[in-house]
Each structure stands twice: as C-alpha cells, then as structure tokens.
Amino acid sequence: MSIDFARARETMVEQQVRPWDVLDVRVLDTLAQVPREAYVPEALRALAYADTELPIGHGETMLKPVLEGRALQALGVQAHESVLEIGTGSGYMAACLARLGREVVSIERHPDLAEAARARLAAQGVGNASVQAADAFAWAPGRTFDVICVTGAVATVPARFVEWLAAGGRMFVVHGRSPAMEAALVHPGVNGLRIESLFETDLPYLAGAEPTPVFTL
Template sequence: MDWEKARYLLVEQQIRPWNVLDAKVLNRILHTRREDFVPADKKELAFVDVELPLGNGQLMLAPKVEARLLQEIALQETDKVLIVGAGTAYLAALAAGLCAEVVVIQADTKQAELANGALKAAGIKNVSIEVGVTLTSKQCPFDAIIAAASFEATPDELVKQLAPEGRLITVLGNEPIMHATVAQLAAEANAKLVTRQVFDYNLARWKNADSVFAF
C-alpha cells in the first residue's frame, strides 16, 4: 500500500469533510504514521472510517473523530494535556506535536505497554502513560483535557484537574444522541464552567477496566 497517498486521501476525503480545517491539526495528521499505531492484524484498516477493536473491549476512534477532538480543544504549544484513555496512543501522538506535554490514563496494562512501544518507535518523548481506571492523574493541573469516553454529565473529577482557563472536551448525554462538548473555566477563583456543544457523536461510557472504551 502507498501509505503516504492513503494518508493524503484520509485528510482530503474523511477529515476535511468533517469540518476539520485547522492547518496545525491537518499537518500533524499528515506527518504522523497512523498505520504504526493500529494493531498489526488491522494495519490495512488504518485509514478506514470506522472504529477499530483493539481487544479487551477497547476501540480506536475513527480518524475524523480524533481530528475533530483535537481541533475543538485548540491545543497551544505550552499546554500540559491529559488524555483519558490511551488506546493505541495515536491520539496522544497527534496531541504531542501540538503541545508541550501529554499525560494519558489507560485502564488496561497490556494496552499501555503497546502504546508506550508505539510512542517510543515513533520517537515521541513528551507523552507519559498512567495505568488505572481512575479519572484523576497525579500530574494535574492541566491546561486541556481530552476525555475520549462518554458521561451523562461533566465529571467533577476532570473539572477539578483543570488549571485556570483550562479546557475540557468530552462526550455528554445518552443514546441515541450524545454531544461532544467543550467546557472552559474562567480565570478567577471559584470560576464557573462555560460549556458549548461542538458536534454530535455517540461514544461508550467510561466505567471501569471491564467496560467498553472508545479511544
């Protein structure tokens, strides 16, 4: 397969039509080898517009959704970022080129080992992975949090880890319609959380290590 052509077509035929137009995000996708982050037996499906099963009940998000999450959270070069769920670490690999530091919470030990291996092979050094089912990282606070799972309402555990003016993106609601939602804290003490819906997408719940995740 011509991987570079496939990557170009991924951007032009799947990601741009899904309203991902941020040049930094698109450039990062064009320079990150997604095929190296999918399971070996599914490498030929690396650029297909589907969620890929990873084993242990986990899923890898479709490329357009990963790209849209990154665009809507608007990462800055100085940001310290938390990603809830590593999956194959492709989302973390993309984020790593857009910010200063990425911390990932991954529920499955084996998947965390595979993710670390893929990141090392790609030469990405600003991502660390914590294994556990908690939503709380030892390395908080964070300027941005990407929660690649759904919740009925915005989890307090994530909000408490935001730095002043920090942003959080996650999927909220119940089937059949859920909404990817960006929430941001104001700078002042006891600041209110301001939220806005950015796109519709159904995603599995974050529950525990035995749950189905979509990362």
C-alpha cells in the same frame, strides 16, 4: 500487496477529515504526518485510514479519524500547553496531542494497552508523552493541565476531571445518553462551567462513567 500508507494518510485528511469542517492547518498537518498505521494492531493495518472505529482489545476501539480531527481542532492545543488524555487506547491520539503541545500525560486502565501504547510511542520517537496504567476514577494527578481530552463518553461531566483543569483550560468530552450524545468543550470559570456544544455523536462509555440504569415498569 503493499499499501502506500502515505497516500492513504493524505486521502484520509482530504476526503474524510477536511470535509467534516476540520480546517485548522496545524491539526491537518499533524494528521498528515503522524503514521496512524503504527498505532493500529498488526492485523488491522490495512484499515488504519478507514472511516471506522477499530477494535484494539478489551472491547475498546480507536476513534474514527474524523472524530479525532474534530477533537484536536476544538481543543486548539498550543505548543506551550500541557495535556491530559483520559483513555490512551492505541496511543495514536496521544501522539497527535504530543505533536501539538508541550507534554502529554495519558492514562489507560488496561495495563496491557498502556504498555503497548507506551512501546508504540517510543518506537515513533515521541518523547514528550507518557502513559500511565490507571483508572481515571481512582487516580489523582497531583497537578493541573491546560487541556484535557476524554476519549470515551460520560453520562455527565465528572467534577474530578474539571478539577484537573488549570485556570483558562478546556476539556473535550462527549456526554449524554446513547445514542444521542453531544461532543462539547468544557470551560471552567468563576461563574461555573461553560459547556460549548460542538456536534452530536455516539461513543462507548468510559468504565465508571455510564448512566445510572433507568427502571421502567
């Protein structure tokens, strides 16, 4: 049985994403145009538009569509802006960010996932997104970005990530301790960080960003 992915995409936008208060027209248009099925492992394509995380290997998962939509809306990426994505995964989020912004640099610590995402982006003709195989806690971009999107959770917001933000930039990140984590938009400023709370969620931690174990007697 063949699947009408265009119809599934439309249903995802109208029945999952929009009801979760994602109302930004550019974001909705992006989610309606980028073929999510092209970034899903072949065996899971039938679930490309399901309201669930999808496994992509190494214990990693694709975010739920509603979370992707909320992150994109919160970031408000503009056409002239540069974007850093920490945690490429399947490459789908990079494709969405690339449609909204000027350029995307995405890093992925698993070389095979990075290579697969690079191939998917190329196959879809996404020319303004590059993928690097790198660990975010050992990598140095040598530049700053207008927008940073972190696709895994962190116990606390890493200072190194904040340093990669340009003046007036912002970062989407999920922080805290599972299961009560907070999605937030981080704005650096002369008076320190301003953390804008968005919603509660629960995500797997980025490798190296887990909370310090608490020992109890």
